[in-house]
Amino acid sequence: MTPARPDPPATVTVVGIGADGWPGVPEDSRAALLDAEVLLGGPRQLDLLPPECTGERIAWPSPLRPAVPGLLAAHTGRRIAVLASGDPMFYGIGRALTEVAGAEAVRVLPHPSSVSYACARLGWPLEDVEVVTLVGRPTARLAAALHEGRRLLVLSADAATPGEVAALLRDRGFGPSRMRVLEQLGGARERTTAPATADDWREESGDPLNLVAVECRRAPGTSRLGAVPGLPDEAYEHDGQLTKRHVRAATLGVLAPAPGELLWDIGGGSGSIAIEWMRTHPSCRAVTVERDPVRAERIGRNADRLGVPTLQVVTGQAPAVLAELPPPDAVFIGGGLTAPGLLDACWAALPAGGRLVANTVTLESEALLADARRRFGGELVRLAVAHAVPVGAFTGWRQAMPVTQWAVQKNPEPGADR
Numbered sequence: 465m466t467p468a469r470p471d472p473p474a475t476v477t478v479v480g481i482g483a484d485g486w487p488g489v490p491e492d493s494r495a496a497l498l499d500a501e502v503l504l505g506g507p508r509q510l511d512l513l514p515p516e517c518t519g520e521r522i523a524w525p526s527p528l529r530p531a532v533p534g535l536l537a538a539h540t541g542r543r544i545a546v547l548a549s550g551d552p553m554f555y556g557i558g559r560a561l562t563e564v565a566g567a568e569a570v571r572v573l574p575h576p577s578s579v580s581y582a583c584a585r586l587g588w589p590l591e592d593v594e595v596v597t598l599v600g601r602p603t604a605r606l607a608a609a610l611h612e613g614r615r616l617l618v619l620s621a622d623a624a625t626p627g628e629v630a631a632l633l634r635d636r637g638f639g640p641s642r643m644r645v646l647e648q649l650g651g652a653r654e655r656t657t658a659p660a661t662a663d664d665w666r667e668e669s670g671d672p673l674n675l676v677a678v679e680c681r682r683a684p685g686t687s688r689l690g691a692v693p694g695l696p697d698e699a700y701e702h703d704g705q706l707t708k709r710h711v712r713a714a715t716l717g718v719l720a721p722a723p724g725e726l727l728w729d730i731g732g733g734s735g736s737i738a739i740e741w742m743r744t745h746p747s748c749r750a751v752t753v754e755r756d757p758v759r760a761e762r763i764g765r766n767a768d769r770l771g772v773p774t775l776q777v778v779t780g781q782a783p784a785v786l787a788e789l790p791p792p793d794a795v796f797i798g799g800g801l802t803a804p805g806l807l808d809a810c811w812a813a814l815p816a817g818g819r820l821v822a823n824t825v826t827l828e829s830e831a832l833l834a835d836a837r838r839r840f841g842g843e844l845v846r847l848a849v850a851h852a853v854p855v856g857a858f859t860g861w862r863q864a865m866p867v868t869q870w871a872v873q874k875n876p877e878p879g880a881d882r
Contacts, residue, residue, distance in 0.1 A: 476536070476544045476565055478552040480575030483651025483673060485512035493573045497547075502539045505547030508673075512547075519545065528557075532564050550577035555597050555619060578675050579617055581649035585656060586677055593617055601774075603628045608743050608771025610638050610680055611691065618676040623669070626676050633662035633678070636769075637686030642679040647671040689770070693717070693740040700766050705733035705759065707798055710849045711823065711867050716740055718821050718871040719794050723747045728792040730782045730810065731755075731799020735763030735775065738796075742772040751776040751789050755800070783809035791815060797822040801829040807836055816875040825865045833870040842872025 477496040482488050489497070497503065500519040503510060507523045525531045536544070551574040552558030561570050583590045596609050597619040606629065609616055618629055626645045633641050645657045648671055655671070661681075682688070689695055694713030700706055707715060715737060721727065723745040729738035732752035742748045752775060754760040760779040767775035778785055783806045795810045801824055810820055820842075824830055837844050846868055850861040 475571065476546060476561060476569055477571045477573065478546045478548055478556075478558050478561060479573050480548050480550050480552050480556075480577075481509055481512055482550060482575050482581075483648040483654065485651070486514055488575070488650060490573070493575075496571075496573060497545050499543060500545035501542040502544045503547065504535065504544060506549075509547040509549065519543075529560055532560050536561075536565055550575050551580075554579065555595075555599065576650065578619070578646075578649045582617055582646050582675055582677060585646060585649070586644075588615055588677075595619065598625055598628075602768075603632050604768045604773040605771055606632055607636050607769065608746075610636055610641075610682075610689075610771070612680060612682045612688070614680045616676075616678040616680065618678060620672075620674045620676060623672045623674070626670065626674065627665070627667045629676050629678065630662040630665035637683045638680055639663035639683050640681035642681065644677045645670060645674050646677060647674040649675070691743070693744070695736070695740060695770070699770065700734045700736055701762055701769075702734035702766075703759070703762070705799070707733065707736050707823065708849070708864065711847050712736055712740065714847055715796065715821055715823060715869065716744075718869070719796060719819055721745065721748050721794070724749075725793035726750065726790060728786070728789060728795045728810070728813070729753065730786075730795065730797045730806070732763050732777070733759060733798060735766050735777070737798060738763075738775055739767055739770050739772055742767075742775060743770065749774070749776075751778060751792075753778045753780060753782050753785060753789075755779070755781045782806055786810070786813060789813075792818065794819040795821070801832055807832065811840060811874070814874045818874045819871070820874070821869065821871045823867050823869050825867055830868045833868060837870055837872070840872050840874075842870055845869050845871075 479493045479496055497517050503517060503519040503521045510521050510523060546557060548556045552572050554577045558572050579595055583593060593615050594609050595617050596606050599619055599621050630643060633639060639662045641662050642659050643662055643665060644659050647655045687696055687699060689699060693716035694709050697706060697709050721741045721744045724747045727738060727741045727750040729750055729752040732738060732754035735752050738750035738752040741750050752763055754763060757779050760777050763777050767773055782800055782803060786809050792813060795814060800806055801822060814820060822833055846866050848866040850863045852859050853862045
């Protein structure tokens, strides 16, 4: 059930403000701030306002997001102005306010974002830059954006973030990447550091209001990790329980992740399916279920290493733990198919249009998949991969164990692929 929204105040106006403070605030925004009865914002932002802004000043509590509904409800009927850094709708408080009060109750007056300022200073086309925020998020998520030649703008949590970015770049084989730190953009104390590689980066005391510009360069000998499924097997730490590269690519192709969707990965092994699902788009989410605690910890390390540290790892036995999980858009079963009730539980959890894919190499599980196809439809395929290997002085084929795959869509729309 969707929670009831609080009665909206008479007006919630969200005003973007930059490092230049009050002098850089346009007339419409100034008028809103001068007229407000309540002024909400961070302490740094509130301190930028002149005495003429006479509204009651309230600093955001921490954590911020859970406090928003209560603060709006406490000031129902009053004119509220909310201060935000730069563009409130770009990784800013504007999102939380519109989600809580509704877009119709929120008026947004943006200021140029730090990203726009940075691109102007660097001469980088904004549309060619990838933005990664590390504000309230683990540094490891940057790893998924590392590709040769890409330009990144990293939104920093504080003055320590540039050093953390440099350390991650070195650890992931991108030490030759060139970095610059841009501080207090648009303000009187604006500063851009001299370019230096992550390998040569030296810690220095900087301003907490900063972002990091990165031009990605891969070190010689570093494995190339592409943007599509099918990462090299050696990218994973594993004990043999790994969906191999070619089968993994075929499996993700059938699962067909789309932005914002959630995957259940049952029998996670090394976590490769869930990890590569999440790498297809920053908004893709996944939960992997693994009964072995050692493997579950290994999945977490792989997810961190490959840039998707928010992968949720559940240590437990399916189907028992499935009732506790959020509803999936797709399900992959890579292990535990013979567990009583697993297939039926996964099928019941899927919404209309949801996809289910199961892989196996055993005859017992293959029989279960044949029966599932009879009951639910879908497609059974046999995936066979052979690798060329030395045979004495010659070369021959070594066949890997064939994989039987069942793929099905639940109640597909007429004409849709099954």
